[in-house]
Structure formats: structure tokens, C-alpha cells
Amino acid sequence: MTPLLEVRDLTKRYGPRIGCADVTFELWPGEVLGIVGESGSGKSTLLSCLAGHLAPDTGSVVYDTRANGARDTLTMSEPERRMLGRTDWAFVHQNPRDGLRMNVSAGGNVGERLMAVGARHYGNIRATASDWLGRVEIADERIDDRPSAFSGGMQQRLQIARNLVTGPRLVFMDEPTGGLDVSVQARLLDLIRALVRDLGLSAIIVTHDLAVVRLLADRLMVMKSGRVVEEGLTDQVLDDPQHAYTQLLVSSVLHV
Amino acid sequence: MTDMSQDYNFAYLDEQTKRMIRRALLKAVAIPGYQVPFASREMPMPYGWGTGGVQVTAACLTPEDRLKVIDQGADDTTNAVSIRKFFERTADVAVTEATSEASIIQTRHRIPEQALSEEQILVYQVPIPEPLRFLEPRESETRKMHALEEYGLMHVKLYEDIAKNGHIATAFAYPVKVEGRYVMDPSPIPKFDNPKMDDCPALQLFGAGREQRIYAVPPFTKVVSLDFEDHPFEAGRAAHDCALCGAGDSYLDEVIIDDEGGRMFVCSDTDHCRTRREAGHTGALGVPEAFA
Numbered sequence: 135m136t137p138l139l140e141v142r143d144l145t146k147r148y149g150p151r152i153g154c155a156d157v158t159f160e161l162w163p164g165e166v167l168g169i170v171g172e173s174g175s176g177k178s179t180l181l182s183c184l185a186g187h188l189a190p191d192t193g194s195v196v197y198d199t200r201a202n203g204a205r206d207t208l209t210m211s212e213p214e215r216r217m218l219g220r221t222d223w224a225f226v227h228q229n230p231r232d233g234l235r236m237n238v239s240a241g242g243n244v245g246e247r248l249m250a251v252g253a254r255h256y257g258n259i260r261a262t263a264s265d266w267l268g269r270v271e272i273a274d275e276r277i278d279d280r281p282s283a284f285s286g287g288m289q290q291r292l293q294i295a296r297n298l299v300t301g302p303r304l305v306f307m308d309e310p311t312g313g314l315d316v317s318v319q320a321r322l323l324d325l326i327r328a329l330v331r332d333l334g335l336s337a338i339i340v341t342h343d344l345a346v347v348r349l350l351a352d353r354l355m356v357m358k359s360g361r362v363v364e365e366g367l368t369d370q371v372l373d374d375p376q377h378a379y380t381q382l383l384v385s386s387v388l389h390v
Numbered sequence: 391m392t393d394m395s396q397d398y399n400f401a402y403l404d405e406q407t408k409r410m411i412r413r414a415l416l417k418a419v420a421i422p423g424y425q426v427p428f429a430s431r432e433m434p435m436p437y438g439w440g441t442g443g444v445q446v447t448a449a450c451l452t453p454e455d456r457l458k459v460i461d462q463g464a465d466d467t468t469n470a471v472s473i474r475k476f477f478e479r480t481a482d483v484a485v486t487e488a489t490s491e492a493s494i495i496q497t498r499h500r501i502p503e504q505a506l507s508e509e510q511i512l513v514y515q516v517p518i519p520e521p522l523r524f525l526e527p528r529e530s531e532t533r534k535m536h537a538l539e540e541y542g543l544m545h546v547k548l549y550e551d552i553a554k555n556g557h558i559a560t561a562f563a564y565p566v567k568v569e570g571r572y573v574m575d576p577s578p579i580p581k582f583d584n585p586k587m588d589d590c591p592a593l594q595l596f597g598a599g600r601e602q603r604i605y606a607v608p609p610f611t612k613v614v615s616l617d618f619e620d621h622p623f624e625a626g627r628a629a630h631d632c633a634l635c636g637a638g639d640s641y642l643d644e645v646i647i648d649d650e651g652g653r654m655f656v657c658s659d660t661d662h663c664r665t666r667r668e669a670g671h672t673g674a675l676g677v678p679e680a681f682a
Contacts, residue, residue: 212538216538216540235525238525239550242546242549242550247542248542249543249545249549250542254545254618255618255619256549256621257620259549260553278553
């Protein structure tokens with residue numbers, strides 16, 4: 135088996151400051167990788183570099199494409215990378231407003247990716263949109279409402295539907311549950327977990343919430359000051375943290 | 391061409407500016423539907439009154455040309471009259487109201503009813519050249535989308551139309567794809583006029599003054615209106631005949647004629663309507679041209 139994503143020595147600097155440095159890992163098909171760390175530890179920079187939103191300074195990100203096998207996404211042409219970004223990849227933003235078109239109806243938001251890859255039959259697009267709204271527990275009658283009329287949790291679920299409609303294999307999530315209250319968070323996590331398992335998705339989830347990775351992630355990377363300080367199976371890292379920073383992180387979680 | 395004894399250079403603009411505009415025009419003709427940036431000048435009229443079209447016309451005019459200017463199809467509205475006067479004064483060119491006699495036609499929001507010929511240039515005044523503007527406000531992003539031919543978003547707008555109204559309700563500035571490549575805003579012409587752009591023998595030039603963009607559709611170019619397979623493009627018009635000339639196939643304006651709900655529909659193309667009445671056609675409220 136070949137890894138879906140193979141990252142080697144990825145470094146991104148902001149002038150003299152380090153965004154992330156010398157990150158190396160592999161992501162296997164069907165695997166969910168969590169990246170945790172404090173604010174400013176380079177998690178989001180790393181995710182942006184992986185998803186092609188930021189150009190890293192050095193390193194390689196080799197993706198196992200459906201058509202042409204393993205390709206370095208950093209050296210591929212921009213049209214190819216953008217095509218990958220709206221078909222085989224998905225990106226779920228922390229703030230749904232960044233990932234949705236707020237002045238376009240829910241159905242149009244879900245349909246956009248279909249139309250971007252050439253769907254030109256209104257009836258079919260609408261049927262698919264309606265199906266996906268159902269799968270993320272949004273009532274069918276809300277299909278023509280704009281996301282601005284949705285609650286935060288619904289917006290986030292809509293963003294997930296919009297991303298998954300083209301059947302991607304790799305999903306990048308940046309704090310998918312940030313900014314939601316705990317009960318909505320729990321439902322969303324439940325939904326994401328079901329979707330990831332049902333569709334056999336691979337995912338990279340960036341979060342500072344250890345409960346989220348405990349629930350979703352198979353494997354965990356802990357980042358501090360732009361570097362990966364510890365990685366391993368989620369339960370192993372959380373239950374028996376080795377690095378001092380991970381120990382601090384795990385012991386800082388509040389319990390009720 | 392330069393005559394220092396005159397107050398203005400021929401056609402108002404100086405020769406260097408016209409060269410700059412002609413370079414942009416050549417590029418625009420070479421890449422149908424592509425928006426070419428140009429250094430738009432301040433013109434002696436406000437933005438929105440056709441500053442882009444006027445600059446393109448000025449760059450194309452020769453002393454031998456015969457100019458026609460229409461605004462919403464009419465030769466006698468303020469915008470048309472003042473632009474026509476402007477070129478009569480600054481270029482001393484012949485002007486006409488007859489579509490067939492004109493060599494350059496500057497238009498705001500209509501294409502003449504009468505078919506154009508290879509000898510003619512149609513200059514459009516364009517307020518907003520970017521068809522994706524209201525869906526994607528970032529200019530950097532829309533340019534990239536044009537460059538990479540990512541036009542799915544244009545269909546999102548049509549999708550929204552059908553979802554809200556049951557049919558494609560966009561009635562003007564209806565997006566078209568030019569020669570299978572660039573998606574273009576045909577300026578706010580009614581979608582009734584869209585089919586006339588396809589395979590048109592005349593050269594079609596588009597000037598947007600405020601936005602500093604020029605684009606073009608060369609003669610005999612494929613222009614396709616975007617649509618869905620199950621909601622095909624339809625060129626709509628009011629379901630009436632012209633009240634003056636009886637035409638059943640022209641684009642109509644609705645005119646309110648009293649304060650009791652009375653209204654009439656008349657051809658928006660005044661030249662077309664006049665020509666028909668002169669030929670003896672009379673509509674429900676019209677009188678034969680001989681008695682008018």
C-alpha cells in the first residue's frame with residue numbers, strides 16, 4: 135500500500151520567524167491524523183501549506199492522485215492543484231463564513247463544486263444537494279435559504295456537505311468545532327466521525343481541543359514552536375505523553 | 391490628421407491616447423472575450439454615461455465614417471444625442487439615425503434590430519465588465535478564474551435564479567461564452583439580443599471607462615449564452631406587438647400613457663420602428679407615417 139500523502143521536510147518561514155519547520159509524516163488511506171498544539175505553534179500554517187493555500191519554502195508534499203499516481207503538489211501546475219482542491223480534496227474552515235458563499239442559497243453552496251466540475255443539469259444538481267443536506271441533518275425545506283439565516287452549527291454542517299459532495303478522498307479541517315457550543319460540538323463530532331468512517335475518508339484535523347482528536351483521530355502529532363515534538367497513536371500520546379510540552383498540554387485539560 | 395488650428399484634435403483624444411486604445415483593441419480582438427486593461431482617460435462626461443464607449447469610438451473614427459449613437463435602442467434620448475453632438479463637434483463626422491447607413495454604431499444597452507454587416511463596427515458602453523463580480527468580489531480571484539477557465543461559479547448564479555424563480559430570471563447582462571473560452575458580460579443588453587452576437591458579421595467592441603477594460607468579439611465568432619441542460623436559454627420579449635408599427639418580433643419598451651393603468655408597448659429601436667412605419671406598417675395605436 136502507498137501512503138495517500140507523503141510530507142518531507144516541509145518548512146515555511148515568515149521572514150526570520152518560523153511558521154513550521156522540518157515537518158515529515160505520512161498519511162495512509164482511511165486514516166485520520168490530528169495535529170494539536172497551542173496557538174502560534176504552526177498548525178494552521180502547516181495545514182495551509184499542505185492544502186496548497188500557502189507556498190512552503192522547502193520540502194515536498196507528495197499526493198497519490200487517482201489518475202497519475204504519486205505527484206508532488208508543490209511542483210504541479212496551478213490549474214492541476216486547484217482542480218485537486220475542488221475534487222479530490224476538501225477544506226473545512228474554522229469559520230464557516232470563510233468556506234461558504236453567504237449570499238448564495240444552501241443548495242447553491244452545495245451545488246457549486248458540482249458545477250465547477252462540469253455538472254450542467256439543474257434537476258440532478260438539486261437532487262444531489264438535497265441528498266447531501268439530508269446527510270448533514272439539514273431539513274430539505276431549508277435548501278433555498280441563505281447560510282446567513284442558519285445557526286453556527288448548521289453553517290458548519292453545510293460547509294461540510296459542500297466539501298464532501300464531490301466525493302473527496304482527503305479532507306483538511308481547521309478547528310472544525312471551534313466557536314460552537316459544547317452540545318452542538320458533540321453532534322458535529324458525531325456527524326464527522328460517521329461520515330469519515332462511512333466514506334472511508336482520510337483527514338487531517340488541526341485543533342487545540344484534545345477531546346476532538348481523542349474522538350476522531352487515529353494518530354496524533356503534537357506541535358510546538360513550529361516543530362513536531364511528539365507523534366504516535368492518539369490514545370498512546372494522550373495517555374502516556376513523553377515530551378514535556380505534551381505532558382503540560384494533557385494536564386491542562388479542564389475536567390468537569 | 392492633426393490640425394493645430396482646431397480647438398480639439400480629431401475626435402477629441404490626442405493621437406498617443408488613440409494609439410494606446412488601438413493597441414488594447416488589437417489585443418482584445420486577438421483574444422475574443424478577454425478583458426484587456428487600458429489607461430482610460432477622463433472624458434468630458436460623467437462615468438456611467440459611456441466614457442468607455444466614447445474612447446473606443448474616438449480611437450476607431452476616421453473622417454470618412456458615418457456615426458450612429460443609440461441609448462436603449464433610441465436615437466433621440468439624452469445620452470445618444472449628447473454623444474452624437476460630441477463627435478459632430480470634435481470630429482466633424484457625418485451622423486445618421488439609419489442603422490444600415492452607419493459605419494460605426496455606439497450603443498448603450500441594445501443591439502439594433504436590423505442585421506449588421508461586415509462593414510460596420512458596434513461599440514458597446516459597458517458599466518461593469520466582470521461577469522463574476524457579484525459572486526466573487528476579489529478582482530485577483532476573478533482574474534485567476536478567467537485565466538484557469540474556472541467558470542462553475544457563473545452557473546451558481548443561474549442555479550440561484552431557477553431556485554428562486556423557477557426559471558432563469560436574469561433578463562439583461564446575461565453571461566455568454568465566447569469562442570468556447572472566455573465567459574463575458576455582454577454589457578446590460580436584454581437577453582433578447584444575445585443571439586444576435588453569435589456569428590455576427592460586424593466587429594463588436596466593448597469599452598468600460600471607469601473599470602478601464604476593453605474587450606471584443608471579432609466578426610463571425612461563436613457566442614453562446616450559458617444555461618442548464620434542463621433549463622435551456624430563452625431569448626424573452628414582452629408578449630405584445632409594437633403599438634406604433636405592429637412589429638411582432640422586435641424588443642419592446644413599455645410606456646405608461648395615463649394614470650389609469652394605460653400602457654403601450656413600442657419598439658425600443660426607434661430607427662427600426664420608423665423604417666417599418668414608412669414602409670406602411672401600422673400598429674394598434676399608430677397612425678401611418680404620412681399623417682404623423
